[in-house]
Amino acid sequence: MNKLRRKSLLFVLGFLALINGLYSSIAAPNDYREKYDEIFKIQLILSVIIIIMVLVMAIVLLRKYKSNEAISPKEIKVFHNNKLEIGWTLVATVLVLYLFFISLPPTENFAAANNKQADVTISVIGHQFYWEFAIEGVVNSSFTSLNFTTGEIIPLVLFQNTTYLLKVTSADVIHSFFVPELGFKVDAVPGHYNYVYLENIQKGEYRVTCAEYCGVNHYNMPGLIKVV
Amino acid sequence: MATERKTTSYWFLDYKKFFGTIDHKQIGMLYMMFSFVNIVFAGLLALIMRAELYNPGKDFVESRDWAGYFTVHGTVMIFFVVMAMGAGLGNYLVPKMIGARDLYWPRWNNIAFWMLVPASYFVWSSMAPIGWTAYPPNAIVLGGDKVDRWLIGLILAGTSSVIGAINFLLTVIYLRRPGLTWKKLDLFTWSIVFMAFIQLAATPVITIGLVMEFLARSLGATYFSTNAGSSPLFWQHVFWSYSHPAVYIMILPAMGLTSLIISRFSQTEVFGKVSMILSMAAITLLGFIVWGHHNFTASPNSPPGWFFTLTTFLIAIPSGIKTFNWLLTMYKGKIVVDVPFLFAISFVLGFVLGGVTGVMVNTIPLDLVFHDTYFVVGHFHFIIIGGALSAVSGAIYFIYSDMTGRMYNRKLAYAHYIFWVIGYILTFGSMNVLGALGMPRRYYDYSVLSILPNYDMIVLFNRIATIGAFMQGIAFTIFVFNFIYSAFKGELADEKPYNIAIPRLWMTDEEWEQLENMEVMH
Ligand SMILES: [Cu+2]
Ligand SMILES: [Cu+2]
Numbered sequence: 075m076n077k078l079r080r081k082s083l084l085f086v087l088g089f090l091a092l093i094n095g096l097y098s099s100i101a102a103p104n105d106y107r108e109k110y111d112e113i114f115k116i117q118l119i120l121s122v123i124i125i126i127m128v129l130v131m132a133i134v135l136l137r138k139y140k141s142n143e144a145i146s147p148k149e150i151k152v153f154h155n156n157k158l159e160i161g162w163t164l165v166a167t168v169l170v171l172y173l174f175f176i177s178l179p180p181t182e183n184f185a186a187a188n189n190k191q192a193d194v195t196i197s198v199i200g201h202q203f204y205w206e207f208a209i210e211g212v213v214n215s216s217f218t219s220l221n222f223t224t225g226e227i228i229p230l231v232l233f234q235n236t237t238y239l240l241k242v243t244s245a246d247v248i249h250s251f252f253v254p255e256l257g258f259k260v261d262a263v264p265g266h267y268n269y270v271y272l273e274n275i276q277k278g279e280y281r282v283t284c285a286e287y288c289g290v291n292h293y294n295m296p297g298l299i300k301v302v
Numbered sequence: 303m304a305t306e307r308k309t310t311s312y313w314f315l316d317y318k319k320f321f322g323t324i325d326h327k328q329i330g331m332l333y334m335m336f337s338f339v340n341i342v343f344a345g346l347l348a349l350i351m352r353a354e355l356y357n358p359g360k361d362f363v364e365s366r367d368w369a370g371y372f373t374v375h376g377t378v379m380i381f382f383v384v385m386a387m388g389a390g391l392g393n394y395l396v397p398k399m400i401g402a403r404d405l406y407w408p409r410w411n412n413i414a415f416w417m418l419v420p421a422s423y424f425v426w427s428s429m430a431p432i433g434w435t436a437y438p439p440n441a442i443v444l445g446g447d448k449v450d451r452w453l454i455g456l457i458l459a460g461t462s463s464v465i466g467a468i469n470f471l472l473t474v475i476y477l478r479r480p481g482l483t484w485k486k487l488d489l490f491t492w493s494i495v496f497m498a499f500i501q502l503a504a505t506p507v508i509t510i511g512l513v514m515e516f517l518a519r520s521l522g523a524t525y526f527s528t529n530a531g532s533s534p535l536f537w538q539h540v541f542w543s544y545s546h547p548a549v550y551i552m553i554l555p556a557m558g559l560t561s562l563i564i565s566r567f568s569q570t571e572v573f574g575k576v577s578m579i580l581s582m583a584a585i586t587l588l589g590f591i592v593w594g595h596h597n598f599t600a601s602p603n604s605p606p607g608w609f610f611t612l613t614t615f616l617i618a619i620p621s622g623i624k625t626f627n628w629l630l631t632m633y634k635g636k637i638v639v640d641v642p643f644l645f646a647i648s649f650v651l652g653f654v655l656g657g658v659t660g661v662m663v664n665t666i667p668l669d670l671v672f673h674d675t676y677f678v679v680g681h682f683h684f685i686i687i688g689g690a691l692s693a694v695s696g697a698i699y700f701i702y703s704d705m706t707g708r709m710y711n712r713k714l715a716y717a718h719y720i721f722w723v724i725g726y727i728l729t730f731g732s733m734n735v736l737g738a739l740g741m742p743r744r745y746y747d748y749s750v751l752s753i754l755p756n757y758d759m760i761v762l763f764n765r766i767a768t769i770g771a772f773m774q775g776i777a778f779t780i781f782v783f784n785f786i787y788s789a790f791k792g793e794l795a796d797e798k799p800y801n802i803a804i805p806r807l808w809m810t811d812e813e814w815e816q817l818e819n820m821e822v823m824h
Contacts, residue, residue, distance in 0.1 A: 109667045114738075117665065121658035128654050131629045132647060139568070141636035152571040153633060159574050159623070166622040170615045173665065174608075181608055181666040188603045227753075247440040248534060250599060250674055254740030254754065258670040261600045263535060264439060265528025269603050281753045285674040285742040287433050288440065290365045293745040296753060 086126055103276035103301075107257030109180040117173065184258065187271035192239035196230070200242075200249030200262030203291035205282065210241070219282070219297035229298040234277055240270040250286035253299060259285050275301045321416070324408035326393045329415050331705060333390025334698065336415070337383050338782060340422060344378040345778060347371045352729075352771040355764050358749035368746035369431030370448075376434035377452070380552065381459045382422045384686060387694045388555035389415075389466050392494045394701060396470065399491050401479030406472035410465055417462035424455030433744060435541060438526040438534045442518045453516045460509045463551075467501035470494050489572055492579055493558025496586045500547045500554070504590070508544035511537065535600055542593035550589045552686060553653075554582060556693035557624060560646045563696050564628050567643035568635030574627045581620035581627075588617050595664050599673045607666055614664040621657055625650060641715040645696025648723050652688020655727075656681055659734055677737020680730040687774070688726045695722070695781065702788070703795035710792060714784040721777035728770025732763040739763070 102108035195210040201218075207230050208216035221228055232238060242251050244262035252259035256275065260268045282297030313319050313328060314335075323329060351371055354363045363371070393411065397404055405411050428451035432441040441449050474495050478487070487495075515537070517523040524530030526537045565572045572578055594610030628650055637643070659681040663672045672678060695718070702710050739756045741748060741764075751760055 106667070106670065110671055113665060113667050114662070117658075117662050117668070121662070124658060125654055128625060128629065128650065131626075132632075132650065135629060135632040136637060136639065136647075139632055139635050139637045140639055142638060143636060153573055153630070155574075158630075159577055159627075162626055163577075163619065163623060166619045170618050170661075173661065174612055174615050177611065177665045177667055178608060181611070184666070184670065185602055185605065185607055247443070248437055248600075250742075252674075252740070252742060254671055257667070259599050259673060260602055263533070263600060266533055266535060266601065268601060283740070283742055283751065286437075287369065287744040290369070290431075292369075293365070293747050294750050296750050298753070 086122070101276070102257070103278060103280065104256050104272070104274065106180070106184065107255065110257040113177060113180070116176070120169070120173075184270075187239065187269040190237075190239065190271045192237040192271060192273075194236060195239045195241055197241045197243070198251055198262065200244040200246075200251065200284070200288070200295075202246050202289050203284075203295045205251070205295065205297045206245075219295075227296055227298050229279070229300040231300045231302060232272070232275065234275060234301055238272040240272065242268045242270065247288050248286050249284045249288045249295065251297075252283050252285035253280050254283075255280045256299070261286055277301050322412070324404070324412050326397050326404045326408070326411065327705075329411050330390045330392075330394030332415055333386050333393060336418060336422075337386040337390060338785070340378050340382040340386070341778070342782065343426075344375050344383060345775060347375040349771060349775050351375070352768040354746065355748070356768040358747065358752070358761055358764075360747055363746065365746050366431065367429070369433065369744070370429030372744055373430050373433050373452070374426060374428070377425050377456070378422065379686070380434065380548065381456065381463075382418060382425070384552040384690050384694070385459075385463065385548075386418065387691075388494075388497060388552065389463075391559065391694065391697055391701075392470055392497070392555060394705070396473060396491055396494055397477070399488050400474060400477060400482055402473060402477035405469050406477060407469050411469055414462045414465040414469065417458050417465075421455045421458035421462065424451045424458065428452040428455065435545075436515065436537075437541075438515065438518070438537050441515060442526065450516065450519060453512050453519075457509055457512050457516075460505045460512070463501050464505050467498035467505070470498040471502065489561035489575065489578055489582075490555070490558035493554045493561075493582060496582050497551050497554045500551050500586060500589065504544045504547040504551075507540060508548075511540035511544070514540075535597070538597050538600055539593065542596040543590070546593045546596065547589045549682070549685070550585060552690050554586070556649060556690040557582065559693045559697040559700075560628060560649045561631075563642045563646040563693070563700055564631045566700075567640060567646070568632045568637045570631055570633075570635040572627065573630040573633065574623075577623055578627055581623050584620040585617055588613055588620075592617065595669075598666055598669055602670075611664055611666055615661065618657065618661055621653070625654060625657075641710075641712060641719065642696040642700040644716075644719050645692050645699065648692035648719070649689050649696070651723070652684050652692055652726065655730070656684030656686075656689055659684060671740070672737050674742055675737035676733040676741050676743055679743050680733030680735075680737060683730045683733065684726070688723075688730065692722070698785070702785075706789045706792070707795055708788055708792035709795050710784050710788040714780050718777045718780045718784065721773045721780065725770045725773030725775075725777055729767045729774065730770075732767035732770065735763045736760060736767070 102111050197208050197210055199206040199208070205219035206216060207219070217228060219228055219230070220226075240251070240260075242260050242262050243266060244264045246264065248264070249262040250259050251262055256272075258270060260270050262268070278301055280299040280301070282299060284292055284295035288295075313323070314331070319328065323332070350363065351368070354361050354368075393405065396402075428448045430436075430441075430448040430452040431444065432449055432452070436449070436452070474487070474491060514523065514525045518525055518527075524532065526532055526534050528534070561572050561578060592610055592614040594607070595614045598607045598610075659677070662668050663678055663681055699710060699715060739760050740754055741751060741760055748760060748764065751757055754760065
């Protein structure tokens with residue numbers, strides 16, 4: 075029994091170490107993704123601990139109090155333990171507030187995009203079923219994510235040391251501009267502008283997909299961001 | 303004491319009773335049967351979709367049909383399966399638990415049920431390609447009558463749900479047996495009270511929204527269009543201010559059933575009953591002010607995104623309290639490990655898995671990635687399938703002998719359980735991974751994701767999700783077979799009908815006897 079306990083403890087610790095390792099080995103290409111990785115790691119570890127706690131409690135109680143005799147309603151006992159209940163309410167509250175407060179700075183940072191000054195503003199317009207990019211203030215700078223004759227994806231090229239403001243909207247129905255590797259998505263809503271501030275992205279290629287159902291070709295709206 | 307066993311009665315074979323019954327037990331059974339029929343077909347839709355997603359690329363479904371499938375699957379599962387199960391079990395159990403002869407309005411009860419049948423007809427026949435969220439402008443610009451059928455179906459379903467809610471509330475308020483105070487009321491009845499309160503308060507909002515969409519489509523009303531000074535985002539607030547509380551319409555009765563089953567089978571009282579009631583109240587009230595967590599990526603620059611994160615996080619507290627109370631209910635009990643009990647434990651597992659993923663998706667820096675991906679799909683299926691449907695299945699086994707006078711086959715029930723639990727963990731766990739890998743939801747073909755770095759993993763986890771879905775399909779087939787077969791061929795339930803069939807824990811034997819001999823007044 076003791077051996078089993080030690081083994082399961084080792085297993086759990088190993089699993090947590092694995093999560094930890096997995097998320098430290100990959101360097102995030104920008105700060106949104108970095109915050110995502112950081113917070114996700116914390117929550118994943120907490121979640122694994124909670125799930126294991128619940129399972130262990132269930133199994134231990136079940137094994138201990140398993141029985142087959144029926145008892146009469148008169149023998150039924152009621153247990154109360156106010157201290158215990160107040161205790162775990164407090165623990166849960168502290169935990170939840172902690173999770174809330176660590177998520178607050180990156181939340182505010184992402185939300186404040188429309189108040190930031192960027193070198194270049196790029197308007198991103200969702201269409202059924204492609205993306206259109208245009209550099210604001212530059213005539214004839216508009217191009218689409220898709221080459222309609224060859225079917226090739228045309229990348230949006232960004233410079234690493236320039237700051238950008240994406241001004242996202244839609245020409246028809248709602249789409250969502252999703253760049254998983256850069257840790258964000260933002261909906262393209264007709265008649266409404268959503269802003270994303272981008273800076274200091276590691277050089278590389280990052281894929282864009284559409285994440286809001288927009289019609290028959292919703293699954294096929296790829297784009298590419300190339301940072302040089 | 304009413305312990306003599308009735309023999310099985312096949313009352314539903316008589317069409318007059320079938321359509322006209324005003325008996326709460328029979329209407330409860332009708333709800334359950336209706337829900338079974340719907341789950342079979344909506345489940346088939348899910349299996350078709352999972353089969354299509356087993357391989358990347360296009361296999362046998364057309365892209366233009368795909369959206370109809372996921373719309374109808376979602377809508378039917380919510381309104382005609384899980385909510386119908388809640389209403390059915392509420393119908394069946396509540397009058398018994400409060401010592402009433404029937405619901406307050408038996409006739410309206412019948413009408414509320416039968417409204418669901420045309421409602422489901424309209425939804426099924428619509429195959430509207432809009433998703434169950436019906437976001438404008440997509441849902442408004444689409445031609446044809448598909449969306450209109452869907453809207454009419456939901457307006458009917460909402461009306462039925464409001465009638466049902468009023469009926470439940472009146473029943474619990476006015477028909478409790480003398481001496482049964484609110485404090486003595488059992489947790490399942492409490493859960494139905496909270497459920498009915500949400501239905502009553504929230505459903506009118508969505509009904510108005512649906513009518514607005516209908517007018518926008520048919521008469522060109524501009525409630526959700528930009529050039530009239532409004533925005534498609536307005537709909538999202540109307541929709542989610544109903545649809546988040548709607549989640550609790552589905553989960554609250556399941557919580558009540560879990561409390562009921564765990565305490566009955568542990569042969570103890572629920573641990574911390576007062577905090578259980580307060581937790582449900584907190585969940586109910588907070589549930590009304592969290593809807594904005596669905597809209598963060600829709601308008602990220604307009605405050606206050608964090609407000610909804612905070613309110614949603616607060617819901618984790620009563621949810622956690624309830625989880626530990628359920629577990630501690632087993633403490634010092636005499637646990638009869640039987641089918642319903644195992645399903646109640648499965649509820650706790652599904653609820654915890656859905657809970658921790660819910661906390662993740664509510665954290666805005668994570669939501670920026672998870673929103674509208676399979677992560678969300680995995681999260682709410684853990685709650686609704688792993689959670690609510692597990693509890694409902696357990697409850698159906700629990701009252702089976704009382705409903706049919708016969709026992710179900712235990713071996714088949716265990717097989718159902720094993721396939722079910724492994725199946726849902728595989729499917730919805732994989733969906734969570736898929737979302738974290740960046741796979742958006744509502745994709746009919748994910749070969750376009752081959753541009754993503756973890757494409758191999760995306761294919762692998764899609765396959766695991768499909769395998770899990772088919773395991774759930776097998777589980778449910780066993781359940782339905784067992785349910786029907788045993789109703790006709792199962793062994794007769796013996797003298798002590800499954801020893802704990804109908805809950806009367808809160809009564810002394812004398813009280814029970816008194817009740818049996820008492821005329822219940824209307
Ligand atoms: Cu799309
Ligand atoms: Cu919600």
